[in-house]
Amino acid sequence: MAQYTRVSGSVGLITLQNPPVNALSAAVRLGIGEAVQRALGDQEVQSVVICGQNGLFCGGADIREFGKEMTGPPLVPMIHAIEAATKPVVAAIEGSALGGGLELALGCHYRISHCKARLGLPEVTLGLLPAAGGTQRLPRLIGVPAALNLITTGHHVTAAEALQLGIVDQVTEHNAVDVAVKFALSVTGKPLHDRRVSSLECPAAPDLDSLFEEAMLKVRVACVQAVRAAATLPYARGMEREKALMATLFGSGQARALQYFFFAQRAVGRWSTPGGARWDTSQPRPVRTAAVIGLGTMGRGITVALAQAGLSVVAVETQAKQLTEARKAVAGMLKRAAVRRGTTPEPGSITYSDQLQAAARADLVIEAVFEDMEVKETLFRQLSAVCRPDALLCTNTSSLDVDHLASQTRHPHLVLGMHFFAPAQAMKLLEVVYGARSSPTAVATAMQLGKTMGKVSVAVGNCRGFAGNRMLKRYLEQAFFLLEEGATPEGVDRALEEFGFAMGVFRMSDLSGLDVGWRVRKAEGLAQSGLTGPSARVRQGRRYSPLGDLLCEHQRFGQKSGRGWYQYEPDPWLHRFLEEYRARHGLLPRRIDQQEVLERCLFVLINEGFQILEDRIVAGPEDIDAIYVLGYGWPRHRGGPMFYAHMVGLERVAQRLEHYHQAHPEVPYLQPCGLLRRLVASGSPPIHRWRRAIAGPHSQL
Numbered sequence: 001m002a003q004y005t006r007v008s009g010s011v012g013l014i015t016l017q018n019p020p021v022n023a024l025s026a027a028v029r030l031g032i033g034e035a036v037q038r039a040l041g042d043q044e045v046q047s048v049v050i051c052g053q054n055g056l057f058c059g060g061a062d063i064r065e066f067g068k069e070m071t072g073p074p075l076v077p078m079i080h081a082i083e084a085a086t087k088p089v090v091a092a093i094e095g096s097a098l099g100g101g102l103e104l105a106l107g108c109h110y111r112i113s114h115c116k117a118r119l120g121l122p123e124v125t126l127g128l129l130p131a132a133g134g135t136q137r138l139p140r141l142i143g144v145p146a147a148l149n150l151i152t153t154g155h156h157v158t159a160a161e162a163l164q165l166g167i168v169d170q171v172t173e174h175n176a177v178d179v180a181v182k183f184a185l186s187v188t189g190k191p192l193h194d195r196r197v198s199s200l201e202c203p204a205a206p207d208l209d210s211l212f213e214e215a216m217l218k219v220r221v222a223c224v225q226a227v228r229a230a231a232t233l234p235y236a237r238g239m240e241r242e243k244a245l246m247a248t249l250f251g252s253g254q255a256r257a258l259q260y261f262f263f264a265q266r267a268v269g270r271w272s273t274p275g276g277a278r279w280d281t282s283q284p285r286p287v288r289t290a291a292v293i294g295l296g297t298m299g300r301g302i303t304v305a306l307a308q309a310g311l312s313v314v315a316v317e318t319q320a321k322q323l324t325e326a327r328k329a330v331a332g333m334l335k336r337a338a339v340r341r342g343t344t345p346e347p348g349s350i351t352y353s354d355q356l357q358a359a360a361r362a363d364l365v366i367e368a369v370f371e372d373m374e375v376k377e378t379l380f381r382q383l384s385a386v387c388r389p390d391a392l393l394c395t396n397t398s399s400l401d402v403d404h405l406a407s408q409t410r411h412p413h414l415v416l417g418m419h420f421f422a423p424a425q426a427m428k429l430l431e432v433v434y435g436a437r438s439s440p441t442a443v444a445t446a447m448q449l450g451k452t453m454g455k456v457s458v459a460v461g462n463c464r465g466f467a468g469n470r471m472l473k474r475y476l477e478q479a480f481f482l483l484e485e486g487a488t489p490e491g492v493d494r495a496l497e498e499f500g501f502a503m504g505v506f507r508m509s510d511l512s513g514l515d516v517g518w519r520v521r522k523a524e525g526l527a528q529s530g531l532t533g534p535s536a537r538v539r540q541g542r543r544y545s546p547l548g549d550l551l552c553e554h555q556r557f558g559q560k561s562g563r564g565w566y567q568y569e570p571d572p573w574l575h576r577f578l579e580e581y582r583a584r585h586g587l588l589p590r591r592i593d594q595q596e597v598l599e600r601c602l603f604v605l606i607n608e609g610f611q612i613l614e615d616r617i618v619a620g621p622e623d624i625d626a627i628y629v630l631g632y633g634w635p636r637h638r639g640g641p642m643f644y645a646h647m648v649g650l651e652r653v654a655q656r657l658e659h660y661h662q663a664h665p666e667v668p669y670l671q672p673c674g675l676l677r678r679l680v681a682s683g684s685p686p687i688h689r690w691r692r693a694i695a696g697p698h699s700q701l
């Protein structure tokens, strides 16, 4: 909706009303159109101001309407009508003007922005382009290079940057609507021709052709083609080109995946647990002081993330040398981050200590010590004795049993996992792992703290590997099996990278270090050296590949040792090693194509995802997708593993898994799990219905 009032005698004020972000739904578009007509027809009105209610101009098109049949008036003619108006129209921008919101403002004759507002054309992050004239007006207003940058990256700019670029005419620290109304009064009766952005010539820029060629190489082809039309064609023909390009994008799989992921990231905030705790009934406790125990790589990153979120941090490291190094490293990280943001580093809210006692007053403690159960058990007993009785005690373990650690303390309901991903100060994902006895308040507090640190927090039940690493294990296993059967690390990585992963599984393993998984497998009794014959490839009654363990036995730990799955100097070792290994175990190498690599690695991971849903470790598919895109490099434009399964078709995923299971009956995880089979049997409902379909007593399956 849009409300129309007359203020200051002669200013028509149009207020967009569609909480929470005043998105341009059919009703809002209709409302704006009608209000503009009223203002233009009102003899008393000399100028018009458009603003949004509740301090937010407009978050753009209503993404929830995408993929549905279009209703209500389209955006483009509405913006044209505003631009063509014979009375000056001023946009009063507060909060955000994004996507269609900025395009609406670009159709106005003047733009006044509050200093805290952010502006941008993020359509590309949804697989679209700014097709309400954004690709035609913005280059005319600020020139091709700057417009191309904003349109192809989707980056938001601050009000100050927008002023410098020429997107807005004025920035104010006061109420932007009041300032815009005064401004509107001052421009009454002034000629409007050169205020209509569509009538401007694109400012000349040197060597536009090479700029476009360079931008094309950076992939956002449709956006580049649309901006090229602005630079080379008259406005009306540019608009036709923009519309045609948008039509090719609108129904694409990428756009659907990106739009799904936009909502998935937000859906994970509405967490619930099988025990009945929920986001909307659990109150988080305030956390002002946090302690971090253990200042290795993860502890340092967590310290920085907490300090940057404005908390007082007590950083504890009992080894003197490590403490000195950590202090320097943390200062360096804070300094570099401040330089990147163009600010000065915050003065020290971090205190350092080599005594656990220093954590005594903290509201919340995060341990990030060596990944060893005995070490962590001892620490949790000590923390329970030292810390306040109401302090939350969190572990950054990536796989150990949170319930067991809780049982070492006096207040197990205050124990949780906070699983950060390296580098902890930068990665957006946080798995909040609740145990059987974790209280709803404890979960809510950790979820809220993650949000305060700018992370997407996902609530996950306690199980081996939680959600992310549990699925990763199946994926890695298949990759090892494929090597046994004849594939090469290069071939497997190529298939995954062409699918969209930034790094294939072997390259990723080399980067994170092969010894990490080896240590876990040794602790689980899986990695054993010296086994020969058929028993070497079977553990706990199932097929097992010792390839990762053997590489570690050869001191090939990945990049850190200069050699892993890849050799970082010319060295044919690995291929010879694989040939000898296959010969030793009587494995006949065969040609493995990309399709098999993808299906074996990804479908088994997806199958584990369904098992995790069935085990109620997470509440819905969005949780898994957020974890995989934000923590494990799953290509965002494919929406996440569960969305990908939905796009491929559950029936096909189940069929292919069955096919591979028949070929490899010794790998039980290739068998489609119960939930996947039941979803297929119930007609493969779309992904947004899975949550309901699996929900306990109300299950529709």
Ligand SMILES: C/C=C(\C)C(=O)SCCNC(=O)CCNC(=O)[C@H](O)C(C)(C)COP(=O)(O)OP(=O)(O)OC[C@H]1O[C@@H](n2cnc3c(N)ncnc32)[C@H](O)[C@@H]1OP(=O)(O)O
Pocket (backbone or CB within 6 Å): 020, 021, 023, 058, 059, 060, 061, 062, 063, 064, 096, 098, 099, 100, 101, 122, 123, 126, 128, 129, 130, 131, 132, 263, 266, 267
């Ligand atoms: C063609 C295409 C055109 C013309 C377009 O305009 S495409 C849309 C371009 N706009 C965007 O991509 C902006 C998306 N929104 C945001 O970036 C942010 O929401 C915000 C900066 C506007 C506000 O951020 P914040 O205060 O953190 O709030 P949330 O992100 O949590 O959002 C609050 C709820 O609003 C829902 N939302 C946000 N934007 C839209 C939208 N454009 N359409 C529909 N719904 C939107 C969001 O999902 C949250 O709802 P819940 O998930 O909590 O129910």
